[in-house]
Amino acid sequence: MTDSGIRPRPGGRSARVRRAVLDATLDLFHAFGMNGLTVADVSARAGVHETTIYRRWGTRENLMIDALLEEAEELLPVPDTGSVRDDLIAYLTSLVAYLSTPHGNDFDRALAAAGDDPAASQARKQYWNTRYARSGQIITRAIDRGELPDTTNPRHAVDMLVAPLHFKVVLTREPLDPGLPARLVDTILHGLIAPLPRNDHQDAGPL
Template identity: 80%
Template structure:
């Protein structure tokens, strides 16, 4: 018998229902995009009543965000190797690998193509805010270790790294060169960390 206030055991019915709903949500997102997702279709695919989905997630947007963030957490873990450069290269390499899969490619375009109504805009903002907060930990650790200046903006640094990948996938639709993550990281770090050979150079010479 479950004691009052205790949580369902991992792997119990609650966990199975949640997994089924999130998997169905991702399937629909990858198939129809954010604008085309309906709770009714998720309900049918998951074999769960719509009322149960709304009771747990409240809104369609909350459901999408939960599914997308869990997928990102699984496929895009935040590395912690003890080295800023190694962490950034590992993170960007995993992102590039994900975006080159049919699943990741469809996700990126779906997120970019989502409408601008208040609910969709809030869902998109919530997703990116959370992802930037997590990936920004790499930059924060680099600051703490003295590898970056204390004035470094973690979100801006991450955006400068990941933006070229998303640009190529969504806009130019160019293939992602396997060596691109390393080149982007090195370009970013050379821009943030002053080069000892040039920092004291006389600008009049």
């Protein structure tokens, strides 16, 4: 009770409606993919009128992206340990764990199989741009700490790290090895070719 004697409603009706709609959206997305998700089905499952959904989200694509981004924020947090290697390994480990679940598999394959109509393309672009902006913070912080050169492109670095995981899930259907995150991170940070060891005569020129 508050001092006025009125019991506050945690979140209120608006929060409960949003939660019900987003949960229904995720359930349907994971069951039927992007192309099979309709606002009418979300409305029926959530027990919320369609006009309420359209008034709040505007389009089916906006609703779907809001739901997927919220799920990603919960399941794929962006760590800040103070070490770029530790941050990247922790992030990729979370991604491996997610993509190894039925929902994670469904998510990757549904986005890959979605059509190329303007609405679907824009939804896909919006989702990935937002996720890149979040995960790219790991690279940006590493640049600020001097761990990486200031010429490093955060999105390019994230691309090279996460692409092998999505490739295995969508194309080769291989299981994701728990040790893969550390191997990918070390490959990207150190490169495929290790620098040659120096010796006393390396810069001496011809004898």
